[in-house]
Amino acid sequence: MKLKEIAEFLSLEYNGEDIEITALNSLLRANFTELTYCDGEKNAKDIPNTGAAAILVTKEYENLVPKDTKVLITQNPHLSFAFLSKLFAKPLFEQVKEKKQNIAKSAKIMPNVYIGNNVDIGENVVIMAGAYIGDNVSIGDESIIHPNVVIYNDTKIGKKCHLLANCVIGSDGFGYAHNKNGEHYKIYHNGNVILEDFVEIGACTTIDRAVFDSTIIKAGTKVDNLVQIGHNCDIGQNCIIVAQTGISGSSQLGRNVVMGGQSATSGHLKIGDFSTIAARGGVSKNLEGGRVYGGFPIMLQKDWLKLQAKIAMKFKE
Amino acid sequence: MKLKEIAEFLSLEYNGEDIEITALNSLLRANFTELTYCDGEKNAKDIPNTGAAAILVTKEYENLVPKDTKVLITQNPHLSFAFLSKLFAKPLFEQVKEKKQNIAKSAKIMPNVYIGNNVDIGENVVIMAGAYIGDNVSIGDESIIHPNVVIYNDTKIGKKCHLLANCVIGSDGFGYAHNKNGEHYKIYHNGNVILEDFVEIGACTTIDRAVFDSTIIKAGTKVDNLVQIGHNCDIGQNCIIVAQTGISGSSQLGRNVVMGGQSATSGHLKIGDFSTIAARGGVSKNLEGGRVYGGFPIMLQKDWLKLQAKIAMKFKE
Amino acid sequence: MKLKEIAEFLSLEYNGEDIEITALNSLLRANFTELTYCDGEKNAKDIPNTGAAAILVTKEYENLVPKDTKVLITQNPHLSFAFLSKLFAKPLFEQVKEKKQNIAKSAKIMPNVYIGNNVDIGENVVIMAGAYIGDNVSIGDESIIHPNVVIYNDTKIGKKCHLLANCVIGSDGFGYAHNKNGEHYKIYHNGNVILEDFVEIGACTTIDRAVFDSTIIKAGTKVDNLVQIGHNCDIGQNCIIVAQTGISGSSQLGRNVVMGGQSATSGHLKIGDFSTIAARGGVSKNLEGGRVYGGFPIMLQKDWLKLQAKIAMKFKE
Numbered sequence: 001m002k003l004k005e006i007a008e009f010l011s012l013e014y015n016g017e018d019i020e021i022t023a024l025n026s027l028l029r030a031n032f033t034e035l036t037y038c039d040g041e042k043n044a045k046d047i048p049n050t051g052a053a054a055i056l057v058t059k060e061y062e063n064l065v066p067k068d069t070k071v072l073i074t075q076n077p078h079l080s081f082a083f084l085s086k087l088f089a090k091p092l093f094e095q096v097k098e099k100k101q102n103i104a105k106s107a108k109i110m111p112n113v114y115i116g117n118n119v120d121i122g123e124n125v126v127i128m129a130g131a132y133i134g135d136n137v138s139i140g141d142e143s144i145i146h147p148n149v150v151i152y153n154d155t156k157i158g159k160k161c162h163l164l165a166n167c168v169i170g171s172d173g174f175g176y177a178h179n180k181n182g183e184h185y186k187i188y189h190n191g192n193v194i195l196e197d198f199v200e201i202g203a204c205t206t207i208d209r210a211v212f213d214s215t216i217i218k219a220g221t222k223v224d225n226l227v228q229i230g231h232n233c234d235i236g237q238n239c240i241i242v243a244q245t246g247i248s249g250s251s252q253l254g255r256n257v258v259m260g261g262q263s264a265t266s267g268h269l270k271i272g273d274f275s276t277i278a279a280r281g282g283v284s285k286n287l288e289g290g291r292v293y294g295g296f297p298i299m300l301q302k303d304w305l306k307l308q309a310k311i312a313m314k315f316k317e
Numbered sequence: 318m319k320l321k322e323i324a325e326f327l328s329l330e331y332n333g334e335d336i337e338i339t340a341l342n343s344l345l346r347a348n349f350t351e352l353t354y355c356d357g358e359k360n361a362k363d364i365p366n367t368g369a370a371a372i373l374v375t376k377e378y379e380n381l382v383p384k385d386t387k388v389l390i391t392q393n394p395h396l397s398f399a400f401l402s403k404l405f406a407k408p409l410f411e412q413v414k415e416k417k418q419n420i421a422k423s424a425k426i427m428p429n430v431y432i433g434n435n436v437d438i439g440e441n442v443v444i445m446a447g448a449y450i451g452d453n454v455s456i457g458d459e460s461i462i463h464p465n466v467v468i469y470n471d472t473k474i475g476k477k478c479h480l481l482a483n484c485v486i487g488s489d490g491f492g493y494a495h496n497k498n499g500e501h502y503k504i505y506h507n508g509n510v511i512l513e514d515f516v517e518i519g520a521c522t523t524i525d526r527a528v529f530d531s532t533i534i535k536a537g538t539k540v541d542n543l544v545q546i547g548h549n550c551d552i553g554q555n556c557i558i559v560a561q562t563g564i565s566g567s568s569q570l571g572r573n574v575v576m577g578g579q580s581a582t583s584g585h586l587k588i589g590d591f592s593t594i595a596a597r598g599g600v601s602k603n604l605e606g607g608r609v610y611g612g613f614p615i616m617l618q619k620d621w622l623k624l625q626a627k628i629a630m631k632f633k634e
Numbered sequence: 635m636k637l638k639e640i641a642e643f644l645s646l647e648y649n650g651e652d653i654e655i656t657a658l659n660s661l662l663r664a665n666f667t668e669l670t671y672c673d674g675e676k677n678a679k680d681i682p683n684t685g686a687a688a689i690l691v692t693k694e695y696e697n698l699v700p701k702d703t704k705v706l707i708t709q710n711p712h713l714s715f716a717f718l719s720k721l722f723a724k725p726l727f728e729q730v731k732e733k734k735q736n737i738a739k740s741a742k743i744m745p746n747v748y749i750g751n752n753v754d755i756g757e758n759v760v761i762m763a764g765a766y767i768g769d770n771v772s773i774g775d776e777s778i779i780h781p782n783v784v785i786y787n788d789t790k791i792g793k794k795c796h797l798l799a800n801c802v803i804g805s806d807g808f809g810y811a812h813n814k815n816g817e818h819y820k821i822y823h824n825g826n827v828i829l830e831d832f833v834e835i836g837a838c839t840t841i842d843r844a845v846f847d848s849t850i851i852k853a854g855t856k857v858d859n860l861v862q863i864g865h866n867c868d869i870g871q872n873c874i875i876v877a878q879t880g881i882s883g884s885s886q887l888g889r890n891v892v893m894g895g896q897s898a899t900s901g902h903l904k905i906g907d908f909s910t911i912a913a914r915g916g917v918s919k920n921l922e923g924g925r926v927y928g929g930f931p932i933m934l935q936k937d938w939l940k941l942q943a944k945i946a947m948k949f950k951e
Binding site for chain 3: 409410412429431447449465467469483485488489491493499500501503521522523525543545547561563565579581583599613614616623624627628631
Binding site: 112228 | 427445446447465482520521539541555560561578628
């Protein structure tokens with residue numbers, strides 16, 4: 001799409017050179033054919049380092065933009081970006097005359113399954129009844145997709161994964177831009193989800209796709225039922241995520257992290273390797289690896305246990 | 318159904334005039350062809366104001382019943398009502414020779430979709446594989462129903478809504494009447510769910526239908542994954558409901574209310590416009606609008622933060 | 635499978651009499667054709683009482699094994715057992731030429747339903763569109779299976795049960811054995827789920843099958859939406875389990891227990907008859923029946939309410 005068309009679509013002024021924009025991307029990942037945006041003070045420091053072809057930015061940060069990056073001035077870059085995300089969104093599914101499907105002969109496909117275009121299905125894969133496999137999905141050898149599982153387009157699934165009934169992989173993340181009237185505009189998520197080898201996903205668990213790039217669950221990680229994993233999370237190898245845990249967007253878990261039942265993280269946090277979060281722990285800050293945490297706000301689990309005992313004692317009087 | 322038949326079905330005495338009862342309804346909504354009930358002290362004050370054709374009531378409140386309302390005396394009106402709700406329940410689906418379906422030509426219907434009788438589907442609507450669309454459902458223009466979504470009968474969906482994979486709209490609310498032996502009898506929910514325009518519902522989220530009348534999600538409200546919204550809730554415009562939140566039956570949220578992840582309300586509460594409930598906040602009373610709340614029991618979020626800091630400090634000693 | 639083959643498969647030494655092993659089972663349930671294991675100190679006391687044909691055990695407990703039970707020495711019996719559980723796992727579904735199905739003529743089966751082999755479906759049962767009924771499932775008279783429900787193989791469902799949309803019954807429990815490198819090996823769950831008569835299961839609720847034996851929900855129990863019930867739970871008659879509750883593996887609830895919204899139990903606990911757990915209560919120990927509990931750690935609900943009031947008062951100063 002041409003930059004001038006984009007400006008016109010957004011009702012923004014642009015008199016510079018017209019160029020082709022191929023995609024949207026974040027400040028530090030956007031390349032010389034991509035458009036990015038800066039949504040405020042927090043990210044402004046990264047503006048000088050962008051390699052984007054063009055940027056949506058407020059007047060106040062215009063001076064930070066590198067000289068090779070075209071500038072679209074807007075009062076609400078995040079909102080402008082949300083509008084654009086719809087234009088650049090891939091279709092949920094393509095209607096083609098003849099689907100291109102690379103399905104191993106040893107794979108077993110049960111009835112009432114939907115398989116999209118440009119799909120790769122490996123040796124001995126089992127796809128059980130009612131499952132939905134979107135366009136551009138690949139599923140590695142010996143993985144099992146249980147009944148009524150939904151795998152959205154562009155998801156990549158490794159070998160020997162188990163996806164239990166009714167789980168959903170690759171749904172849009174919960175991201176919106178807001179206007180002055182308090183109305184919310186959907187940010188279409190053009191990234192995907194990657195599940196590496198030996199990953200297991202529980203029944204009715206939901207894993208959202210990334211805005212850009214990938215939500216990733218690394219090899220050997222096991223996720224229980226009814227867990228929510230937000231967009232752009234990076235879950236390390238061999239983690240154990242117990243039922244009803246909620247992991248907010250852009251959380252980073254190291255390897256062998258254990259999240260107890262009904263635990264949670266707020267977004268954009270890092271939890272170090274070999275940490276354990278006890279059941280109900282609510283992680284509200286970065287955590288060093290190798291220790292056992294609990295409570296909400298989060299603390300060392302042993303401190304939380306002591307604290308609860310002291311409180312009970314104190315107020316018994 | 319005739320009132321004398323109803324009395325006989327419930328093994329209750331009734332010697333008055335026989336009349337036709339067309340439906341069940343609540344004390345203050347029931348009209349002159351409908352039957353209602355009073356389930357105890359809490360609602361007894363409304364008995365004199367009912368316009369119902371007939372009422373199930375305990376002996377002690379008989380004297381409060383208006384003279385145009387026929388009386389069925391029962392020791393457990395709620396239980397009698399539960400028995401009746403089954404008789405008056407609409408069928409989950411009707412088997413008709415030829416379904417009446419009003420589906421726009423521009424709508425796209427993927428394979429393995431079930432569409433019931435008397436369904437309206439607007440322009441450019443997309444219904445993805447495995448979705449279930451019950452009888453008497455209407456779906457407004459440009460809405461997208463994702464794979465394996467279940468929309469129960471009588472649900473009304475506005476324009477430009479997104480219903481993500483495996484969400485369930487219009488399941489029966491969790492309501493039971495109890496007998497002396499501690500056995501529970503299902504109350505069949507004959508109301509419905511209304512989603513206004515621009516509403517988004519996350520993957521594996523569940524929204525229960527009303528007992529009578531409607532559970533309603535107003536225009537522009539966005540609901541994340543794995544959220545529970547109980548029967549008869551009234552969720553205002555442009556609310557944001559983050560993942561794993563639980564909203565108990567008959568809660569009323571104003572406009573632009575934000576419910577953080579894993580937050581909750583107990584039932585029959587009002588939350589004012591522009592309130593924010595922080596993650597994990599447990600709303601246990603009505604809340605004035607425009608403020609940020611947190612903790613459980615609920616308080617101002619800034620007070621909760623201070624309180625947690627003071628507690629940690631105090632017991633460090 | 636021959637015991638010598640098993641030893642070879644696990645790379646363990648075994649020079650004793652070769653015998654046929656028909657199944658895996660727990661220490662106290664295994665019979666004279668079954669193999670069991672002891673995973674450490676906690677269960678070692680039960681070794682002398684096993685009736686198993688053979689046992690996987692560490693060197694240190696070898697002397698506790700009864701003389702009729704063959705011994706396979708291994709450094710990590712739980713891990714060896716996990717490897718074996720895959721060999722003994724029943725297939726998720728069987729592909730047979732002609733399925734044996736015993737479906738009452740009065741049953742209604744909607745389109746896009748999958749029904750496996752060796753299935754019994756009673757009088758007036760309704761199976762709605764998109765449902766999955768695995769092999770060896772039985773469904774009692776007048777039960778209703780809502781759209782897109784998944785019922786795994788071997789599940790037994792009583793009469794007059796309601797299973798709401800997208801719930802999952804009989805998924806594998808969340809159990810793994812671990813090696814020294816922190817890698818997790820799936821324990822295939824060969825038990826099943828039993829729902830007795832008059833049980834109701836909410837939308838998007840998940841109930842895991844037992845490792846051995848059964849996860850059981852007794853007659854008249856009602857379970858709301860988005861609830862997790864772990865493997866080997868034993869839920870008594872007429873319980874009420876409100877939305878988003880999490881019940882960990884091997885929990886035992888007496889009759890008429892009420893679990894409030896978002897409440898939880900940790901595993902292997904007993905909750906006495908007629909107990910109520912308030913919303914958000916986190917049960918961390920066995921509880922005597924007939925009382926109302928709340929808070930986390932759990933206490934009497936009245937004490938929790940007092941405690942919260944005292945804390946608020948104390949720190950107001």
